[in-house]
Structures are given as C-alpha cells and as structure tokens.
Amino acid sequence: MTTVSEISRHRELFANLTLRELRGKYKRSVLGWGWSLLNPLAQMAVYSLVFGFFLQVDPPVGDPSGMHVFAFFLLCGLLPWTYLSNSLTSGMDALLANANLVKKVWFPRELLVGATVSAWGVSFLIELGVLSVLLLIAGNMVIPWLLPVAFIALVQTVFVLGLALALAVWSVYLRDLKYLVGIGLQIWFYATPIVYPVSVVEEALEDHPSLFKLYLANPMAQFADAYRDLLYSLRFPTLGNVLYLMACAGVSLLIGVTAFRRLDGRLAEEL
Amino acid sequence: MSEPAIVVDGLSKRFRLYHDRNQTLKAAVMRGRRARYEEFWALRDVSLEIAEGATYGFIGTNGSGKSTLLKCLARILVPDEGKVLTRGKVSALLELGAGFHPELSGRENVYLNGSILGLSKRELDHRFDDIVAFAGLERFIDTPVKNYSSGMYVRLGFSVAINVDPDILLVDEVLAVGDEQFQRRCNERFADLRAQGTTIVIVSHSLGSVRSMCDEVAWIDQSRLRAIGPAGDLVDQYLAEVHEDRSAEEHATGSRFGSGEVRLERLEVLDREGRATDDVRTGEAVTFRLHYDAAEPIERPTFSVELHTIEGVLLTRPRASEAGLTPDHIKGRGTVDLVVDRLPLLPGTYDLSATVADESSLHVFDSRHRALRFDVEPGDPHESFGGVLTLQGRWQHELDVSSPLLDGC
Numbered sequence: 049m050t051t052v053s054e055i056s057r058h059r060e061l062f063a064n065l066t067l068r069e070l071r072g073k074y075k076r077s078v079l080g081w082g083w084s085l086l087n088p089l090a091q092m093a094v095y096s097l098v099f100g101f102f103l104q105v106d107p108p109v110g111d112p113s114g115m116h117v118f119a120f121f122l123l124c125g126l127l128p129w130t131y132l133s134n135s136l137t138s139g140m141d142a143l144l145a146n147a148n149l150v151k152k153v154w155f156p157r158e159l160l161v162g163a164t165v166s167a168w169g170v171s172f173l174i175e176l177g178v179l180s181v182l183l184l185i186a187g188n189m190v191i192p193w194l195l196p197v198a199f200i201a202l203v204q205t206v207f208v209l210g211l212a213l214a215l216a217v218w219s220v221y222l223r224d225l226k227y228l229v230g231i232g233l234q235i236w237f238y239a240t241p242i243v244y245p246v247s248v249v250e251e252a253l254e255d256h257p258s259l260f261k262l263y264l265a266n267p268m269a270q271f272a273d274a275y276r277d278l279l280y281s282l283r284f285p286t287l288g289n290v291l292y293l294m295a296c297a298g299v300s301l302l303i304g305v306t307a308f309r310r311l312d313g314r315l316a317e318e319l
Numbered sequence: 320m321s322e323p324a325i326v327v328d329g330l331s332k333r334f335r336l337y338h339d340r341n342q343t344l345k346a347a348v349m350r351g352r353r354a355r356y357e358e359f360w361a362l363r364d365v366s367l368e369i370a371e372g373a374t375y376g377f378i379g380t381n382g383s384g385k386s387t388l389l390k391c392l393a394r395i396l397v398p399d400e401g402k403v404l405t406r407g408k409v410s411a412l413l414e415l416g417a418g419f420h421p422e423l424s425g426r427e428n429v430y431l432n433g434s435i436l437g438l439s440k441r442e443l444d445h446r447f448d449d450i451v452a453f454a455g456l457e458r459f460i461d462t463p464v465k466n467y468s469s470g471m472y473v474r475l476g477f478s479v480a481i482n483v484d485p486d487i488l489l490v491d492e493v494l495a496v497g498d499e500q501f502q503r504r505c506n507e508r509f510a511d512l513r514a515q516g517t518t519i520v521i522v523s524h525s526l527g528s529v530r531s532m533c534d535e536v537a538w539i540d541q542s543r544l545r546a547i548g549p550a551g552d553l554v555d556q557y558l559a560e561v562h563e564d565r566s567a568e569e570h571a572t573g574s575r576f577g578s579g580e581v582r583l584e585r586l587e588v589l590d591r592e593g594r595a596t597d598d599v600r601t602g603e604a605v606t607f608r609l610h611y612d613a614a615e616p617i618e619r620p621t622f623s624v625e626l627h628t629i630e631g632v633l634l635t636r637p638r639a640s641e642a643g644l645t646p647d648h649i650k651g652r653g654t655v656d657l658v659v660d661r662l663p664l665l666p667g668t669y670d671l672s673a674t675v676a677d678e679s680s681l682h683v684f685d686s687r688h689r690a691l692r693f694d695v696e697p698g699d700p701h702e703s704f705g706g707v708l709t710l711q712g713r714w715q716h717e718l719d720v721s722s723p724l725l726d727g728c
Contacts, residue, residue, distance in 0.1 A: 061434040068420050068431055075422040075463075149418040153411065153435055154394035313397035316390070317334060 058156055065163030070170060084171045085178060088123070088130060095122055099243045108245050110281040113188050120186065123179050124280045125242035125272035128201075131172040132208050132268065133233050139164045139212030140219045140229060147319040157315060158308060161216045165209050172201065183279060193278045200274045200285075203297045207267060210300030214307040220318050221311065240268040267296040322406065324487055324518040325369040325392060329401035332362040332387055361387040364401070365544045367537050371406070372516040376523065376533035376550060378557055385522050385539045386491060389413070392520060393489050407486025407518075410436055415476030421465035425456060425475055428464050432479045446482050453504060454478035474501055481508050487518045525630070527667050530554045531705040551703065558668070558694050559598075577685035581617055581649070581675050585610040586691040588671065597691065600698030601665055601709060607657040609673045611685075616650045621680050624657055625672040626664075627689055628707055634669070638680075645678065663708045664695045 074080040099105045100118030107121035115121075142160040143150060150157060176197065183190045190197075219225040241249065246269070253260040263269065270293055274285040335356040362384045369375045377385035390396040391403055393411040418435050419428045429450055433443045451460050454474040456467075464472060481488075509532070512519065523529050529536060533550040538557055546553060587595045589606040599605050607624055623638040637657060639645065644655075670689035676682060702709055 058434075060439055061437075064431050064434045068423065068427075071427065072420050072422050146418070148414065149435070151395065152414040153418065154409075155435055155437075316395045 058159060061155060062159050062163055062166075065159055066166045066170070069163055069167035073167070081174075084174065088127060088175055091126060091130070092119055092123055095126065095243050105244050105248075108247065110188075111283065113280065113282040115186070115188055115280055117186065120179075120183060120188075121245070121276070121280055122243060124276045125240070127172060127175050127179060128204060128271050128275055129237060129240065129242050129268065130175075131168055131204065133237070134171075135165045135168045135208045135212055136215060136229060136233065138168070139208075140215035140226065142212075143216050143220050143315065143319065144223075150319055151316045157312060158213060158305075161212050161308075162209060165205065165212050169201075169205055176201070179279070188279070188282060190279055190282065193282060196284065197275065197278050200271070200278065200290075200293070203290075203293050204271055206297040207271075207293070207300045210297070210302070210304035213301075213304030217308050217311045217315070220315060236266075236268065239263070240266055241272055246273070267293065267300075270296070322371065323368040324371040324373070324406050325520070326404040327365055327367050327388075327392070327401070328404075330362055330365045330388070330391060330398050330403060331360060331400035332384075332391060332396060333399045334359045334361050360542050362391070362398075362539075363542045365539070366401075367544060367547060369518060369520065369535075371518055372513075373535060374513055374519040374521065374533045376521045376529040376536040377539055378523070378526065378529060378536055378554065379539035379545075380561065383539045384542045388539060389489050389491055389520065389522050392487075405487055408437060408483070409487045409489065410480055410483040410485035411489040411491075412477065412480045413489070413491050415473045415480065419464050419472065419476065422463055424463055425451075425460040425467070429460075429475070429479055432476065433483070436480060436483045438483055450475075450478045450482045453482065453508070455501070470498070477505065481505070481512075484515075485517060487520070488512060489520045491522045525667075526554050526558065527665060527705050527707070530666065531703050551697075554666075555696060558666075558696065561694075574688045575686065575690070577675075577683045579685060580615055581611050581613040581620060581684040583609055583673050583675055583685045583687050583690075584612050584652075586671055586673050586687065588691065588693045597693035598696060599662060599693065600696050601663075601701075602661050602699040602711070605659045605662045607659070607671060607673075609655045609675070610652070611649070611655065611675060612652045613649045616648055617677075617684070618648045619645050619678040620649055620684065621645065621676050621678060622655045623674050623676075625674075625688075627670040627672065629668045629670060629692070632707075634664075634707060640678070661711060662695065662698075663711060665702055665705075665707055665709055666695050666697045667707060668692060668694050 074083055077083060079086065096119045100107075100122070105118065107116060107118045109116045139161050142164045143157065146160050149160075180190050180194065215225065215229060219229075246264075249263055250260060253263065270289055274289055274293060277283050277285040277289075336359050337356045365384075365388060377388060379385045387396060389411075390413070391398050392405065393409060393413065394403075395411070395413070418432055420431065423431065426447075429447060430440070430443055433446075433450075434440070438446075451457055454471070454477070456471060456475055459467065459471065464475070467475070509519070519532075521529065521533060530550050535547065536550045536553040537547045538545040538553055546556070548556075587608040587610070588597055588599060589608055590596045590599055591604045593606070609622060609624070611622075613620075621638060621640045622644075623636060625636045626634040628634065639655060639657075669692070671691040671693065672686070672688045673690065674686040675684045676686075677684070697703070700709055700711060
C-alpha cells in the first residue's frame with residue numbers, strides 16, 4: 049500500500065510535527081506542561097463535586113479490587129474521553145490550521161492529522177501514568193494491568209485517528225462541520241457512562257432492553273468499560289468487549305482513510 | 320542523452336470557480352448540494368520533457384497557468400488528466416518559511432521545516448551550521464521565529480529549502496529576497512546547484528533573469544503550451560508578442576495628478592529615425608518626447624521624466640532644469656525631448672513617467688506616473704546575465720611583466 053510506505057518514509061517528519069504540536073501547545077505559559085495535568089484535575093474536581101457529592105452518584109464497587117471511590121471511577125472514563133474529544137476537535141482543524149503548508153509543500157497530509165492525534169496521545173499517556181500512581185497510592189495494584197491498558201489505548205488511538213482523518217478532510221469542504229461536531233461531542237459525552245455508572249441507565253431502560261443494547265453499542269461506552277475493568281476493578285475486560293473495540297477501530301480507520309483518499313487530491317485548491 | 324528528470328504528459332488541470340463560496344451546511348442544505356461553480360481549465364493538454372541537469376523556465380502572462388504547472392510538478396495540485404513523472408528528490412521554493420511555527424525557535428523550525436522538505440535528522444545535523452550560516456542568523460537561532468523580521472524569516476526559509484540538495488528544484492518568483500549580500504549568496508548557491516547537475520525549474524516574470532539563467536523555456540499561453548525553445552529566442556519572441564498586445568490596447572496604465580494649467584498630452588519613445596515606437600534596443604539612440612499643451616502662459620516650467628522597471632524600481636529621474644533647460648515661458652502646444660545617444664538599459668520592460676511643474680517644482684501642473692510602457696530588446700552591447708543596465712564599458716587585460724609566471728617562458 050502506497051500510503052503505508054510513504055508514511056513510514058516520513059516518520060521523522062511525523063515525529064517532528066508531533067513535537068511541534070507538543071512544544072507549541074504550552075509555549076509561553078508559566079505552568080507549561082502542568083496544564084495538561086491541571087485540566088483533567090479541574091474537571092475531576094468539578095465532576096466529583098457535582099456528581100459524586102451533590103447528586104450522590106454511587107460508583108460501583110470494583111471487583112475484585114474492592115475500590116469504591118467516585119473520583120477514580122470518574123477518571124478511568126474521563127481521561128480516555130478527553131483524549132477522544134481533544135483529538136477530534138484539534139485533529140479536524142489540522143488541515144485548515146496548516147493551510148499555508150498544504151498549499152505550498154507536498155507531503156502526505158495524513159501526517160498533519162496523525163501528528164495532532166499523537167500529540168494528544170502523549171498527553172493521554174502522561175495522564176494515565178499519573179492516574180496509575182494515584183491508584184497505586186490508593187491501594188490498587190495496577191502495575192500488572194498496565195500492558196493491557198496500553199493495548200486498549202492503542203486500539204482507541206486507531207479509533208480516534210480514523211474519525212479525525214474523516215472529520216479533518218470533510219471539514220475542509222464543509223466548514224461548519226466544526227460546530228456540529230462540538231454539539232455532537234457534548235451529546236456523546238453524556239451518552240457515555242463517564243460521570244455516572246452504566247447501572248443507572250440499565251435501571252432506567254429496564255423495560256426497553258433493545259434501547260439499552262443500543263446504548264451499549266456506543267464504542268466510547270465500551271472503551272470506558274475496558275479501562276475501568278483494567279484500572280478500577282483490576283480484571284480483564286471480556287473478550288467480546290475487546291473484539292468489539294478492535295472492530296470499531298478497524299471500521300473507523302477504514303472510513304477515515306477512504307474519505308481522506310477520496311478528497312485528498314483537491315485539498316490545496318479547496319483550502 | 321540521459322533520461323529526462325521531468326516528464327509532463329498531456330497534463331490538464333481544472334479549477335472550480337465558485338460563484339458564492341458558501342461552505343456552510345445551511346447553504347448546502349438549501350441548495351441541495353455544495354456551492355454552485357463553473358469549471359475552468361487552468362492547464363490544457365500540456366506535454367513537455369525537462370532534461371536532467373537543465374535549468375528550465377516557464378514564462379507567460381499572469382493567469383496563463385505557469386504557476387499551476389509548477390504546483391503540479393510539486394505534487395501540490397493533482398492533475399485532472401495526464402500525468403507528471405519526476406525522477407529524484409523534489410524541493411519546491413513556493414513560499415519560504417511555510418510551516419514555521421512562530422512560537423518555536425529558529426533551531427527547532429530548521430529541523431521541522433527540513434523534515435517537511437524531506438531531510439532526515441542526520442542530514443539536518445550535518446547541514447545545520449551551513450543552513451544557519453547561509454541565512455546569517457547565528458546570533459538569533461535560538462530566538463522564537465515570531466521575533467524575526469520578515470527578512471530574517473524569509474532568509475531562514477530560503478536557506479533551509481536551498482540546502483535540501485534536491486535533484487529537482489522548483490522556484491516560483493522567490494529569487495528576490497533579502498539584501499544584496501544575501502542575493503549574491505543565493506546566486507552563488509544556484510550556480511553550485513547547477514554545477515552539481517540539479518534540475519532547476521523557474522517561474523518568473525523577470526524575463527531578464529529567465530534569459531540569463533535558463534537553458535530552455537516553455538511559454539504557456541492561456542492554459543496551453545505555446546512553444547518550447549532556447550531561452551533567449553523564446554523570451555524575445557514572447558516580448559515581441561506581449562508588446563504587440565499592449566499596443567493594441569490604450570496606454571491606460573499609470574496614475575495622473577496635477578492642477579492642469581499645462582497638460583502632458585502624450586509621451587513618446589522615438590527610435591533612431593525619429594519614429595514613435597515602444598520597442599527599442601540596448602545601445603541605440605533613443606529620444607523620450609513629451610507633448611505638452613499649456614492652456615495659459617506659464618513661466619519657467621520644469622520638465623522631468625522618470626524610468627522605472629516594471630517591478631517599480633526607480634532607475635533615474637533626470638530633470639530638464641538641472642541640465643540647464645528651462646523655457647522662459649510656454650503657451651499652447653509644444654514638445655520637450657530628452658535625447659539619449661546610447662540607451663544604457665538592458666533587455667526588459669520599462670515604464671516612462673513625466674512631470675511638468677513650476678520652477679520651484681512645488682506646484683505640479685501635470686504628472687503622469689508610469690504612463691508609457693516600452694520594451695528594450697537585445698542590442699549592443701549584448702549582456703545576457705541579468706541586471707537592468709549596461710555600463711557600456713570596455714574590458715582590458717594586461718599581464719604584469721614582473722610576474723613570476725612569465726619566468727619559465
């Protein structure tokens with residue numbers, strides 16, 4: 049496949065573009081990289097206060113870990129979500145933001161989107177690292193589970209990349225896709241069990257099992273589930289869950305690459 | 320002969336001209352499709368081959384499609400029909416410093432931009448000092464590029480691009496960056512690249528530099544390939560035609576101001592025989608004639624002319640009064656001539672301006688800025704390596720008799 053060989057030839061460029069994203073992101077801010085940790089911490093504080101304390105959302109007890117802390121329950125779902133939402137928001141903007149580059153130099157344009165996603169991926173990994181340390185302190189022995197977590201993170205990256213590629217190239221042709229995606233992400237956030245456990249929805253949809261199935265078909269619900277199994281409950285996710293995630297990632301990447309291939313040629317004119 | 324470095328075969332490129340470029344969802348839904356557009360062929364069935372190691376130029380008027388052709392060679396635009404084959408590493412100087420990140424330092428941007436242009440980290444490490452030295456930015460290399468002046472920015476971009484050591488270098492009108500010193504270094508670098516056998520493709524409006532740099536030229540006219548040939552011949556042919564087109568139009572160019580007591584009705588360039596022309600040769604006798612009409616008596620008017628290159632560089636501004644010519648008074652029609660025995664301009668296109676003012680030059684009666692455009696064609700002396708004027712000097716050579724070289728003879 050030409051794309052793959054071309055991208056591998058450009059891996060240094062890919063690394064450099066990623067570094068550009070990472071270095072550029074917090075340049076000239078006093079806290080620099082601290083922000084990438086403070087953001088999820090602030091979100092965690094707010095959500096914990098609102099959902100854990102005011103609304104008294106009861107997190108499930110981790111089995112077999114026995115953990116029963118809302119903040120940890122929340123973070124295991126919130127961090128992957130932030131990764132997705134940041135990657136999609138800035139990934140879909142990658143071509144528009146680099147219009148001058150696209151119009152003047154040739155290189156595989158996928159790299160721009162890929163670099164944005166991978167920069168957020170790096171942030172995500174750091175956040176996961178910090179979360180793991182906190183979990184260790186709280187008594188969850190997560191170390192043996194980190195390898196499977198890394199695998200799920202990889203699958204999620206493929207999933208995110210596919211969506212970001214498609215959105216990036218479509219948004220060149222249809223500029224207000226950006227706003228639509230903004231709204232979509234908000235709805236998606238609450239349609240995913242992040243600030244509440246799945247059991248809440250299960251109870252509410254007791255009489256509509258097919259609706260509940262549909263609810264569970266949401267890939268992000270499955271991702272959150274997988275991360276929680278590994279980090280919060282300290283058990284393997286079900287095989288079905290993992291296979292489903294891999295299938296979602298595959299479909300997403302296929303859509304992304306196809307869309308990109310189809311519209312790539314006229315990018316320089318449309319920008 | 321070796322295989323060509325670039326083969327363009329039946330290349331056509333179509334653009335969409337949007338009537339209202341409304342890329343919003345609302346507009347799309349309302350109309351049931353994306354914006355309405357008309358198709359426009361920017362290039363139609365262009366075929367050419369560029370030999371390895373050649374320096375090749377594309378010439379043509381604005382909008383003829385030559386830049387589109389260059390972008391197709393650079394793979395930035397994808398042709399709708401036909402194909403482009405390039406052999407070797409292609410580097411395009413289309414915009415300098417494209418992709419610089421303002422917050423990053425010059426150093427980081429060199430690595431970033433270098434890898435965009437296809438250099439590996441190792442190659443960049445190796446060339447880094449050269450690149451920085453070439454741009455003359457040693458002291459500023461760790462400063463964020465947003466603090467660079469635009470000249471520094473462009474110099475760094477140029478320096479990275481030209482140190483890529485491409486097999487094929489595509490250049491679009493960017494040769495004129497930086498100060499003289501930098502210009503000189505660029506020209507030296509171009510000469511090096513040519514000597515190394517780099518294939519260079521240039522798009523330029525500066526016919527002088529095309530003539531002096533290129534071996535071969537393709538003339539693109541209204542999206543089609545008009546002719547291919549040796550640079551000198553084709554540039555002359557092109558100039559001849561462009562100048563014909565121009566005479567067909569009114570000389571409506573340029574701006575005009577003044578109080579109007581005297582009007583400059585017409586400017587003329589006269590050749591040796593005194594015939595009006597807009598096509599003269601280097602080294603020929605030329606007369607610049609100003610036809611004036613004074614509606615009321617004017618005392619001691621001052622006449623002056625200006626010559627500009629088409630890029631707008633002022634070449635000279637001779638004034639009649641400084642040369643001792645100040646008519647005591649004028650009334651009605653008359654002419655003022657500036658007679659040049661040997662025209663020192665090299666081939667190219669120039670603009671003539673003229674002004675008539677009062678003796679102090681403070682009150683302008685009529686000033687016609689760049690009112691007449693004329694071409695200079697190759698003549699005597701024949702200097703084909705660029706520039707705008709000839710010193711009409713003589714070259715001499717003398718051996719130093721005491722030179723040790725002669726001892727052995």
